[in-house]
Amino acid sequence: MATTDANLATHVETLRREIERHDRLYHVLDSPEIPDTGYDRLIRELRQIEGEHPELVTPESPTQRVGAQPADGFQQVTHRLPMLSLGNAFNDDELLAWHARVSNILERDDFEMMCELKYDGLAVALTYERGNLVRGATRGNGSVGEDVTSNLRTIKSIPMRLNPDLAPELIEVRGEVYFPRSKFVAFNIQREAEGLPVYANPRNTAAGSLRQLDPRMTAERPLDIFVYSIGASVGLPDIKSQSEGLDYLDSLGFRSNANNFLAKSISQAANYYRSWIENVESLDYACDGVVIKVNRLDYQNHLGNVGREPRWAIAYKFPAMQEETVLEDIKFNVGRTGRINPYAILKPVLIGGATIERATLHNEDYIVEKDLRVGDRIVVERAGEVIPQVVKALPKYRDGEPAKFKMIEECPSCENKLVRREGEAASFCVNSACPAQLVRLIEHFVSKGAMDIEGLGVKQGEALIDQGFIKDVGDIYLLKNHRENILEMERMAEKSVTNLIAAIEKSKEQPFIRVLVSLGIDLVGTEVATLLARNKGTLDALKSADADELSAIPGIGPKIAHSVVDFFADESNVAVVEKLKDAGLQMEQTIDESANLEQTLEGRRFVVTGRLRNFSRSDIESRIKELGGAVSGSVSKRTDFLVVGQDAGSKLVDAHNLGIRVWSEKKFQMMAG
């Protein structure tokens, strides 16, 4: 029926406008009016109608942001007007020289300048015809770029339709796509966990994300954009200046930057620059300077270009956060779980006021992919709170042919053969008697969720290892035999030694699950230990299980299964377990233990961060407390677990740096039942 169809089409249009309005409120203006659930309801309704009436689907519909099929490659696009670059200034003199040249040509010095941040991302051009997004392209060489329309459509702050009351016949909008810094570290952690190469910085990540052949991959990355200028156009209103142009872009539905500032003099512009040197790290996007633009368009036209650079604008660059230095050595750390962490020893170099002597190298693949060789001249970058990174090697400076990097095969501490599990980028030392791991392992062994032995801190642990009283965690139970010798050690008073030995004896009563946890098998925490104990019942049964049997247990994936099998395949581990058994630790699951799951979070300290799907903040906090855990607001060395929701920020970084276990919300649910 024609009227129903017409009504439906009108309804769909109303729905789309409503969704577009909320998209803008959320992604452009940062001030949502409705909760996510309300928004989801609108999208769901639209999807449903479009599903039943495919004839009503338009390419600009909010449901079509992610939908395009993977491409084989990218088409080339010739820009209607070239995308220019910018001349640089590196100090006040160069800035003043630019201003003097401009003043000279304009024959006046009372002109205003628009001051903007110089975003360090990827320049793109978005073309709209009659208000609809028809093409998005990368800058490329300035004349010819690549058509990445499907990928740009996935960025929610890019409108697919412009404000219909103001949209011109044609407009090409230029801006910079970036990857938010707060999401960058978490993104890399995720990639590393999946065995994928990590990105060096947010800029490369933005570039890599825009060049994904499958738009669904791009959609999973939290890209964003700031727009900064208008290229080709037909039917624009009378815009007289850069500031009016930016206001117009805002009114069309774009996101310009709230930190733009109109300077009345060059000294005001210089102050703007100086204030951002101090504050740039507080921003969630990388900037490498400020751009100063003569504001009036008639002045801009009069000034024109020199080659590919406009005379009317200049980029005043921040002091470099990248520097060249020498890669003096590649060394390896052993983590608590035996994870081998390669890191770079650098010829000390000053970057943005801090001396950098080390940089993370993540894992074997990272080093091989960049072909880093000891002795190489390299580029190092420091960005915000992110750990210093090696950007690339500069092989042209190589003297002869330095040896290619070869991953170590033996643990730098115990010389046991390292294991690199399939699909993982990291190598592990799986020897639980490894000295480098031992300190950290003891720390873990005595912790609250494991054997809960008070009085055996890191200091005491190190001293006891040093004196040869502890060679593996099994020796903890033999300390009582060395009582007299221990009393002679520093800071080991009669009373504390007596208490320590009593605590050690008492820990023998800890249930089997805790014993399993205390072994420090990679990926085996309380929740996994609970599953293993319930299904296998005894340590001997667990030891003789193969990977297939273990992965058949619900909740146990192949990674965990292999980790357990690898652990028991190592004879030194088996010897330690035997020692613990001889000492009288619980090696079997008792009945009431499985009934008493409420103990699971006992004594554990939690921090919760990010947006959760199924819990409110107070829900999850009371659940943790119900199960015997504690909740605190910030991540510290004493935190046991960080529970993360969406958009987790710096706490995730802190947790990663401190080696604290991170739980997804799903994992928490598994644990909390």
Ligand code: IVH
């Ligand atoms: S204006 C002729 N404004 O810098 C004007 N560019 O070196 C050129 N950029 O390719 C563009 N922030 O990717 C302009 N606020 C800003 C900018 C900016 C970053 C980038 C842009 C361009 C490059 C030029």
